[in-house]
Amino acid sequence: MDNYTNDNTARRYIAHVSIFGTTQIHLRNPYIIAWWSAAFPGFGHLLLSKYIRGFVLFIWEVIVNLNANINLGIIYSFQGDIEKVIQVLDTRWLLLYMPVYLFAIWDSYRTTVDMNKVFILADRENHRFNTFSIGALEINYLDKRNPLLAVVWSLCVPGLGQLYIHRIGVAFYVIIWTIIFFYFSHILEAIPFLFLGEIDKATSLVKPEWLLFLPSVYGFSLFDSYMNTVENNKLFEKEQRDFLQKNYQHSKFTLLKGKKVK
Amino acid sequence: MQLYATFESNIFLELALSQLEQKGIHKENIFAVPLDNRTEKRRVFDSIHRADGISLIDIGVALATAFSVVGISIGFKLAWGPIFWGLISAFTGFALGFAIKLFIVFFVEKRKRVLIGKHSEVILIIDCEETQSELVEEILWNHFALGVAKIK
Numbered sequence: 583m584d585n586y587t588n589d590n591t592a593r594r595y596i597a598h599v600s601i602f603g604t605t606q607i608h609l610r611n612p613y614i615i616a617w618w619s620a621a622f623p624g625f626g627h628l629l630l631s632k633y634i635r636g637f638v639l640f641i642w643e644v645i646v647n648l649n650a651n652i653n654l655g656i657i658y659s660f661q662g663d664i665e666k667v668i669q670v671l672d673t674r675w676l677l678l679y680m681p682v683y684l685f686a687i688w689d690s691y692r693t694t695v696d697m698n699k700v701f702i703l704a705d706r707e708n709h710r711f712n713t714f715s716i717g718a719l720e721i722n723y724l725d726k727r728n729p730l731l732a733v734v735w736s737l738c739v740p741g742l743g744q745l746y747i748h749r750i751g752v753a754f755y756v757i758i759w760t761i762i763f764f765y766f767s768h769i770l771e772a773i774p775f776l777f778l779g780e781i782d783k784a785t786s787l788v789k790p791e792w793l794l795f796l797p798s799v800y801g802f803s804l805f806d807s808y809m810n811t812v813e814n815n816k817l818f819e820k821e822q823r824d825f826l827q828k829n830y831q832h833s834k835f836t837l838l839k840g841k842k843v844k
Numbered sequence: 845m846q847l848y849a850t851f852e853s854n855i856f857l858e859l860a861l862s863q864l865e866q867k868g869i870h871k872e873n874i875f876a877v878p879l880d881n882r883t884e885k886r887r888v889f890d891s892i893h894r895a896d897g898i899s900l901i902d903i904g905v906a907l908a909t910a911f912s913v914v915g916i917s918i919g920f921k922l923a924w925g926p927i928f929w930g931l932i933s934a935f936t937g938f939a940l941g942f943a944i945k946l947f948i949v950f951f952v953e954k955r956k957r958v959l960i961g962k963h964s965e966v967i968l969i970i971d972c973e974e975t976q977s978e979l980v981e982e983i984l985w986n987h988f989a990l991g992v993a994k995i996k
Contacts (some may be wrong), residue, residue, distance in 0.1 A: 601946075604847070610986075611902065614902045614906065617906050618906075619904075621909050621910070623981075627858075634974055656917060657916070657917040657920060658917075659917075660914050660915060660917035660918050660975065661918060661920070668905035675968045677979075702890035708894070720992075724852055725855070726855070758958065761874065762967075772927060776925070776927060776928065781923065781924060781925045781928070782925070784925055784927065785920060785926060788926060788927070789928065790916070790917075790920060792914060792927060793930075794913060794916060794917070797908075797909045797912035797913050797916070797930065798909050798913075800907070800909070800934075801905045801908055801909030801912075802909075804901075804905050805901070805902065805905045805906075808901060819853045822853050822857070822858070822878075823853065825858075826876035826877075826878050826966060827876070827878065828876050829871060830861070830871065830875060830876035831875060831876065831877075832871065832872040832875070834872055834972065835875045835969075836847040836871065837846070837969070838845070838971070838995050838996075840845075840996045841845070841995065841996065842993050842994065842995055843994050843995070843996045844994070
């Protein structure tokens, strides 16, 4: 059940509130979006709420990266061991990597620039949209939440910040992949040894090619949950202002020219 | 008698409105004025390169991720291992990015700086009988009005 049945009469809409989450078009910085695509193909598109291509590019990155040993290549490159880089990269997969990697960056940049123009038009058109949705399995509505709390939850486990602001699709996707990366990188097994001071033992336990996925997942989850909390709050305020102007500005209302009393 | 009150834009404002209506104040006797914040005029060419509201941490998180990939890689060869170096470099990256952004906001874009729309406020004017004024005032304060004044 929604509080507004969309009749598809607007040329452009700025938001869609469904039981799966609040999807919004808002102004984004194309360079920042392109950067997240470079950090991990797919993340740029997830930030744009283009989930299907985001999910597909993400899976593509994991498969091709691990088979071509890109992450190991990155590690040896930063260590300055070029011999080892050449040795470890699998040329059967390697050349597959570059075109799609660059496509993800370029496409997310281009889409951001386009969607910023769409936002300006949709914002001026200011067509009504659904703001409340209740169903058998979930409830979602426009609301104000705390961006800092979203960041804190994402720091605990990537994806929880998204769950806090009801971005169900990304939340579960990120949580599941976090579990996969935690498990295969053996990082949680290494942490007790760090507390015991046995750093060499901890280092030998972790699998570097899996560990290297984690910084991007954490960074993305922090940024995505923070940005969307801020934007959801702005959407709430905008919608409330429209509501007040529509309902509480009666033409017969007259001001009383009296004196202030206690 | 009229009561003036200012509110922040949040759900308590709507709770106050619905309670006032429940207590017999008609919609026509409530006047709401959402205030505009000071904002920069929107320009197509500038605004596509800026996402307002997210500005302070964007470079920080981006650099944290980049630095920590480098930190982890080199960390495998260093005494403290990849996890500590990954975390250290992530914090360094974030601090650096945050500092860069603060510098940009406070020095480079100083003249363009505007109030960010965080505390958008609403003025409410309620027209009621003098006998109701106590009740109305209480409802307004109970729902976190920032200020209330009575005019007679």
